[in-house]
Each structure stands twice: as structure tokens, then as C-alpha cells.
Amino acid sequence: MSTTTTTTGAGLEGVVAGESEICYIDGYAGTLSYRGYNIHTLAQSATFEEVIWLLWKGTLPKQNELDQLKADLVANSAIPGPVEEFLKANLKATPMDVLRTAVSMLSLYDPIAKDMSPEANLLKATKLMAQTSTIVSTFGRLRAGEAPIPADPSLSFAGNFLHSLTGNKPDAVMEHTFDVALTLHADHELNASTFAARVTAATLSDIYSAVTSGIGALKGPLHGGANEEVIRMLLEVGTSDKAVERVHEMFAKKIKIPGFGHRVYRTEDPRATHLRIMSEALGKSTGHEDLYLMSSRVEETVKGEKKLNPNVDFYSASAYYSLGIPIDLFTPIFAVSRMAGWTAHVLEQYHNNRLIRPRAEYKGNPDGMAWIPMAER
Numbered sequence: 001m002s003t004t005t006t007t008t009g010a011g012l013e014g015v016v017a018g019e020s021e022i023c024y025i026d027g028y029a030g031t032l033s034y035r036g037y038n039i040h041t042l043a044q045s046a047t048f049e050e051v052i053w054l055l056w057k058g059t060l061p062k063q064n065e066l067d068q069l070k071a072d073l074v075a076n077s078a079i080p081g082p083v084e085e086f087l088k089a090n091l092k093a094t095p096m097d098v099l100r101t102a103v104s105m106l107s108l109y110d111p112i113a114k115d116m117s118p119e120a121n122l123l124k125a126t127k128l129m130a131q132t133s134t135i136v137s138t139f140g141r142l143r144a145g146e147a148p149i150p151a152d153p154s155l156s157f158a159g160n161f162l163h164s165l166t167g168n169k170p171d172a173v174m175e176h177t178f179d180v181a182l183t184l185h186a187d188h189e190l191n192a193s194t195f196a197a198r199v200t201a202a203t204l205s206d207i208y209s210a211v212t213s214g215i216g217a218l219k220g221p222l223h224g225g226a227n228e229e230v231i232r233m234l235l236e237v238g239t240s241d242k243a244v245e246r247v248h249e250m251f252a253k254k255i256k257i258p259g260f261g262h263r264v265y266r267t268e269d270p271r272a273t274h275l276r277i278m279s280e281a282l283g284k285s286t287g288h289e290d291l292y293l294m295s296s297r298v299e300e301t302v303k304g305e306k307k308l309n310p311n312v313d314f315y316s317a318s319a320y321y322s323l324g325i326p327i328d329l330f331t332p333i334f335a336v337s338r339m340a341g342w343t344a345h346v347l348e349q350y351h352n353n354r355l356i357r358p359r360a361e362y363k364g365n366p367d368g369m370a371w372i373p374m375a376e377r
Helices: 039-045 048-057 063-075 081-089 095-109 118-143 157-166 172-185 192-202 207-218 226-237 240-252 270-286 289-306 312-322 327-351
Strands: 023-026 031-034
Touching (some): 031 270, 039 270, 048 063, 118 157, 118 207, 172 327, 192 207, 207 327, 270 312, 312 327
């Protein structure tokens, strides 16, 4: 008779699968914090580079440490020639497919890829942060028929991405909005992609393999991509009244409204609080206020009739579109930001590793089934 104590839940809902010092969520209070710093504090005060350091190191960086991190990110931003050639050869492919493969390829050209020392893994995390951004922006440039733009040491991580993708240096509102958006998406505890990355890391596979697992999980429509659905819906309907009509049509057909509800939060997603404000400000400054107004009407309708709150994807849709980001790059940008969290979790997993090997509650036939000869089946 088994003496194993099991705690089960569909999709592991409510099951505590491990310990971590990186991210805390209280879904009922609407609380999200990184290393003890509330997401509202970080959104209002931190730069994304400070958040990267915080996630990796557990403390806020001193000025010299922050300056060094910024310099290291720029110094490690160039991608290997064969990876760029791969991007050129697959310009019509799905961006997340390209990103998954390109990030995996990076390990082939990293001389310390197999070095599992803490120092080497931290350097590889830095390379992954910088080069994932370069892969996405370079792919966007190449398929638009434009030449890649190298990183500019005078720009922030957020500013460099927007400049490298669009060819234009962003104004203060655009740079700040994208910087905060990166912070809001940087980590979210044991979400599907982070858990996938930690499971791979727990086998003592390399960090490139681990984050590639994370990208593969993020590619699934139940994890990443909801903001793409949101913006496509808004652009298709075109007006606030038609947006409300579309929501009612979806209600009637029992179709999920993209960008609403969350597996963990039972109140407003605290990230949505900031993205709503940024969507409005950015819309006004870029001539896309109509997208914010449509979004606001949709939110009012869904909350009023279904009691559902917007999640991080809902207002990020109009914000990213106002920044001039192609729609099918929304999810790859999610990966650019979440690379900070993935790498932090992988480093933490390596630090105190134990193979992640859960059990399943068996629901099949009982043991001891009689064998049926071929002639009698």
C-alpha cells in the first residue's frame, strides 16, 4: 500500500512546486513583488537594468554596478554571424519559431557554453539578456528590408531596443513606457515558461537549453500572445461602439475575451494598473488615443458584465502598437523582458539544485490486468 502523500490539482493549480526568493504573488490582494520590492515601487522608481540586477543578485545595484551592467549588456549585444544568417534565411517564418531556434543556436558559438561555474553562468545570463533583444530587433529590421542597427552605449536597454527595431531614437515618453513595460513583464513566479526553464535547469542542462524550454512554453497561446489577439480585435472593429458589440458577440458564443482574467489574480493584475495609464499617455502622444478609448470601453463592458479584470496583456497591446512595434513581435518582446526572470530562476536553481520530478495521481486501470492473447482481442 502506497504511503505517498499527494496534493493534486488540474494544471498543478494551487500546488506549491518549490521554494524561491525571487518573486512573490498574492492573487487575492493583487500583490506582485520582486525580491521584496513591490511592483508599483519598481514601476515608479526603477529602470529595467536595475530590475535585471535585482532579480539576479537580490539587491539594488550601486551606481558603479549599474554602470557596469549597462556596459556589459552593450558589449555583449552583437549576435554571432551564423545566427544572423539564420535570421536572413527565415524572414517569412513565425517570429517565435525563429527566436526559439536562434536562442538555442547561441550556445554553439559561446566558448563558455559548457562551463557551469556560477561566474560563467552569470556571464551567459548577461549574453542572453543582450542577444535575445538583438535577435528580435534584427529579425524585425531584416524582414523590413533594413540593415541591423548596433547597440548605442548612450541609450538604455529599452531605448536601444526601440532604436534598433524602428531606426528612430525614441522620445522620453516612448522610452519610459517601454522601460516600465519591460519591468512589468520581467518575472511572474512559477508561470509555465519559468517552470519549464527550471525543470530543464534542474537536470543540470546548460542555461541556453533552459531558457529555450521557457521560450517554447511561452510560444503557446495559453501563455504568450494574448496581447496580439487584443490589438487585432481592436484594429478590426475600429470604433468603441463596434468593440462593445464584438464583446457581446463573444459573450453570446462563449468565446474568451483576450486579455482578461488570470490564473492567479482574483483582483486587478497590478501590472495592468500601470499599463492602462501608459496606454492612455502614449496614445495621446502618438495619435493612437482611439485604441486606448476602445480598450477602456471593452474593459468597462467586461468588468461590468462578467466581473473580469484586465491582465498584463490587455493594455500592453495598445501600448506596444503605439510604440510602432509589429504585432507579431509582441510575444517575442515578452521573451526579451522575461529573459531577466528566466535567467534569475535558472541561476537560483543551479545554486541549490534538486532534480524536479513530481508524481502523477494515477487514474487508469488497476494493476494486474490479465494479458489477452492476440487471437482473443
